[in-house]
Amino acid sequence: MDEVLLRAVVPTVIGVLVRRGAPFAAAEDAVQDALVEAVRTWSAHPPRDPQGWLVTVAWRRYLDAVRAEDSRRRREERVEAEPAPAPAGHRDDTLQLYFLCAHPSLTPASAVALTLRAVGGLSTRQIARAYLVPEATMAQRISRAKRTVAGVRFDQPGDVRTVLRVLYLVFNEGYSGDVDLAAEAIRLARQLAARVDDPEAAGLLALMLLHHARRAARTRPDRVLVPLAEQDRGRWDTAQIAEGVGILQAALARDRLGEYQAQAAIAALHADARTVEETDWVQVVEWYDELVRLTDSPVARLNRAVALGEADGPRAGLAALAQLDPALPRHAAVAAHLHERDGDLATAARLYAEAARAASTVPERDHLTRQAARLHAALRA
Amino acid sequence: MAKYLLLKHYRGAPAPVNDVPMDRWTPDEIDAHMRYMRDFAARLEASGEYVDGQALAPEGTFVRYDGEGRPPVTDGPFPETKDLIAGWMVIDVDSYDRAVELAGELSAAPGAGGAPIHEWLELRPVLAEQRTATE
Numbered sequence: 001m002d003e004v005l006l007r008a009v010v011p012t013v014i015g016v017l018v019r020r021g022a023p024f025a026a027a028e029d030a031v032q033d034a035l036v037e038a039v040r041t042w043s044a045h046p047p048r049d050p051q052g053w054l055v056t057v058a059w060r061r062y063l064d065a066v067r068a069e070d071s072r073r074r075r076e077e078r079v080e081a082e083p084a085p086a087p088a089g090h091r092d093d094t095l096q097l098y099f100l101c102a103h104p105s106l107t108p109a110s111a112v113a114l115t116l117r118a119v120g121g122l123s124t125r126q127i128a129r130a131y132l133v134p135e136a137t138m139a140q141r142i143s144r145a146k147r148t149v150a151g152v153r154f155d156q157p158g159d160v161r162t163v164l165r166v167l168y169l170v171f172n173e174g175y176s177g178d179v180d181l182a183a184e185a186i187r188l189a190r191q192l193a194a195r196v197d198d199p200e201a202a203g204l205l206a207l208m209l210l211h212h213a214r215r216a217a218r219t220r221p222d223r224v225l226v227p228l229a230e231q232d233r234g235r236w237d238t239a240q241i242a243e244g245v246g247i248l249q250a251a252l253a254r255d256r257l258g259e260y261q262a263q264a265a266i267a268a269l270h271a272d273a274r275t276v277e278e279t280d281w282v283q284v285v286e287w288y289d290e291l292v293r294l295t296d297s298p299v300a301r302l303n304r305a306v307a308l309g310e311a312d313g314p315r316a317g318l319a320a321l322a323q324l325d326p327a328l329p330r331h332a333a334v335a336a337h338l339h340e341r342d343g344d345l346a347t348a349a350r351l352y353a354e355a356a357r358a359a360s361t362v363p364e365r366d367h368l369t370r371q372a373a374r375l376h377a378a379l380r381a
Numbered sequence: 382m383a384k385y386l387l388l389k390h391y392r393g394a395p396a397p398v399n400d401v402p403m404d405r406w407t408p409d410e411i412d413a414h415m416r417y418m419r420d421f422a423a424r425l426e427a428s429g430e431y432v433d434g435q436a437l438a439p440e441g442t443f444v445r446y447d448g449e450g451r452p453p454v455t456d457g458p459f460p461e462t463k464d465l466i467a468g469w470m471v472i473d474v475d476s477y478d479r480a481v482e483l484a485g486e487l488s489a490a491p492g493a494g495g496a497p498i499h500e501w502l503e504l505r506p507v508l509a510e511q512r513t514a515t516e
Binding site: 112132133140227228 | 382383426427428429431432433473475506508509
């Protein structure tokens with residue numbers, strides 16, 4: 001059984017322990033212990049029923065922990081406070097775990113960390129490495145998050161929107177180390193979309209797949225960013241695009257539009273164009289109009305200005321941009337792009353350099369610096 | 382989440398409110414200051430926001446390449462250098478506002494007379510290294 005399949009049953013196993021009376025935090029710890037044990041022993045002795053094995057071992061670990069805690073607390077008057085093992089049943093508590101781990105009382109960072117551990121089944125060390133923080137810091141973040149949700153009733157319905165936001169945050173973190181957070185986010189979104197009747201869950205999954213499909217083309221081996229317009233579209237993952245488009249179409253057919261479906265629709269229009277010239281910019285603009293209507297997000301307005309620049313010419317894009325707050329992230333980069341398309345290379349070069357100074361990641365900064373350098377060289381020639 | 386670097390200066394930052402050099406404090410005041418710094422780091426560890434922290438010696442050396450086959454040239458320290466970093470702390474927090482809040486707390490470390498130093502700390506965003514999943 002590979003690691004991903006093993007991790008997929010983690011929320012179910014935690015659910016069984018919680019139904020038997022274990023508090024969530026202790027149940028989650030016990031399941032992590034059982035996972036370590038599984039990795040250690042399964043290659044030599046694979047169990048016939050992996051989930052049953054994990055339940056048995058995790059429950060035993062939980063009881064050991066309870067006993068240890070008991071004997072610490074009252075060494076003399078020791079009570080055999082063993083919670084009665086109730087039958088596991090066939091209930092799937094995975095969805096409840098998504099809700100709990102994205103509970104509104106948690107900060108985004110805590111919700112992300114707890115989701116990756118209790119729903120994703122990742123170890124604290126893996127999560128710490130993915131977020132480039134010390135393991136001790138991540139361990140504290142997770143145990144604080146557990147304390148925060150300790151009083152939350154496990155069987156209460158939650159808000160799918162908060163879960164979607166957490167998964168989107170995980171996806172956007174990208175990939176830097178040995179844990180591919182984008183791939184993990186897709187796995188978790190897929191698992192969620194199979195369990196909730198919400199077109200936005202499908203929309204988010206489609207959005208992730210459509211972006212992920214371009215991943216190989218998005219960066220050169222030396223990590224240099226390749227903008228959408230310059231990507232080798234032959235390197236896009238057509239199977240993933242087809243899957244994303246299929247999921248999106250089914251979601252849109254249900255006529256309950258939301259921001260993730262709208263963003264996925266935009267990604268699908270890009271995926272649909274064999275060359276950048278074939279992009280249906282008019283439709284892209286229409287979807288950005290929907291997105292602005294749905295979210296009233298300044299970032300959506302900024303991206304709409306880019307699309308408008310393609311559909312109606314750079315002047316139209318610049319006019320739309322003039323309505324927006326120059327302090328918006330990526331405002332200068334968008335302005336630079338539109339000014340270059342409008343033929344004003346000097347202004348574009350100055351804005352690219354300004355955008356590079358405001359960039360929040362190293363690849364983005366380097367990309368924008370290179371754009372400024374390219375225009376400065378063109379101006380000299 | 383975003384990482385921020387908190388920079389503490391020996392020299393180069395605006396003058397603090399409680400501007401008495403450390404060697405003029407009482408030993409107890411120095412102990413109280415050190416304890417505050419340790420507690421601050423421990424609190425950040427407990428809140429899951431601590432990444433790293435180090436203090437730097439005030440005296441350093443400038444080094445540069447001097448051509449193929451030649452040893453690097455060293456120079457300095459330059460007493461006139463404007464900016465002198467005393468140490469840093471890296472934090473991983475949910476927002477810029479939280480980073481400002483924490484820097485404010487750190488700047489409240491006690492100095493002479495047990496009163497907060499109101500030291501100016503420099504807050505710099507760390508550029509993320511990872512490749513993003515969208516464009």
